[in-house]
Amino acid sequence: MSQLLVPYYEHPTVRPSEWAAIVAAAPRLYGVILNPASGPGEAPDPAFADLAAQLRATDVRLLGYTDTAYGSRPYADIAQDLTRYRDWYGTNGAFFDQVPTEQRDFRHYQRLASAAWATGCGTLVLNHGTTPHPSYARIADVLITFEGPWTTYRDQPPQPWRGTAGTHLGHLVYGVPPEVDFEAEARARGASVHCAVPGVGDHPWGTLPHTLEPVP
Numbered sequence: 001m002s003q004l005l006v007p008y009y010e011h012p013t014v015r016p017s018e019w020a021a022i023v024a025a026a027p028r029l030y031g032v033i034l035n036p037a038s039g040p041g042e043a044p045d046p047a048f049a050d051l052a053a054q055l056r057a058t059d060v061r062l063l064g065y066t067d068t069a070y071g072s073r074p075y076a077d078i079a080q081d082l083t084r085y086r087d088w089y090g091t092n093g094a095f096f097d098q099v100p101t102e103q104r105d106f107r108h109y110q111r112l113a114s115a116a117w118a119t120g121c122g123t124l125v126l127n128h129g130t131t132p133h134p135s136y137a138r139i140a141d142v143l144i145t146f147e148g149p150w151t152t153y154r155d156q157p158p159q160p161w162r163g164t165a166g167t168h169l170g171h172l173v174y175g176v177p178p179e180v181d182f183e184a185e186a187r188a189r190g191a192s193v194h195c196a197v198p199g200v201g202d203h204p205w206g207t208l209p210h211t212l213e214p215v216p
Contacts, residue, residue: 003030005125005142005170005193006212007065007095009205011036012047021214023054030142030193031061031123033095039066040084052089061123063093068112070098071105078112082119093123093141101132113139125170125193134163142193147172149200150180158189168192174204182209 006029012019022032032055036048055062064085066078078096085091094116099109109126116124126136127144136143145161146153153173161169170193171186182196199207208214 003193004028004209004211005030005033005172005195006209007033007035007172007195007205008208009035009065009203012051017214018208018212019051021208021212023051023058025212026055026058026060029060031063031093031125033063033065034085034089034091035065036089039081040064040088044088049089052091056090056092061093062089062091063095063123063125064089064091065095065097067097068099068109070100071108075108075111075115079115079119082116082121086119092120093125094121095125095127097127099126099128099132099136101128101130101136103133103135106133106135109136110139127172131159131161137163137167140167142168142170144170144172145191146189149173150175150177150196153185161190170194172196174198174207175200176210178210 006022008022026032034052036045052062066081068078082094113124123141125142126140127147129144129147131145132143150173169191171191173196176182176196176198186194195209197204197207197209
């Protein structure tokens, strides 16, 4: 069975009904990614702190978004993000964005994974956006092996996974029409974690999956 991972990058005071729909659906989700300011920000945000408390009450995985800049962002900055997410929002997981695919970068991410575990992260999601070297499966609970538009996803043949059997693969797809049974599409391509949203352009993750859209 595949599960929904929700990256929704909007402020709770701007999109309260959308966040309410996510909180209501939280018990059946794989997890929710929290992203106050392309990271935790420079100070706690009371609106996000309240939202995080609501999500924690549902026992859903709460993942803090951290940009790793394909290995170029300093370790200390990422470790600080992890600590801030834990202290300010009570996250219990991490979502590392912009992760490279090559084996030569693995040792750096192994160190970052240790930092995440040390701050209490029970779930680590690595967003490669394409299929990485199998070594990354040693540290991640989920490897995001596709992020991109529906038109590319639809026309791309399934990418074989040559790593450890049982590894959770995830697909994040935007520009998806409402009539598409995306859960079936993702499952056919080997993804047990997924998200498909209708948004396009520079900020597609400011839209909800069709199944979570609030009732007007």
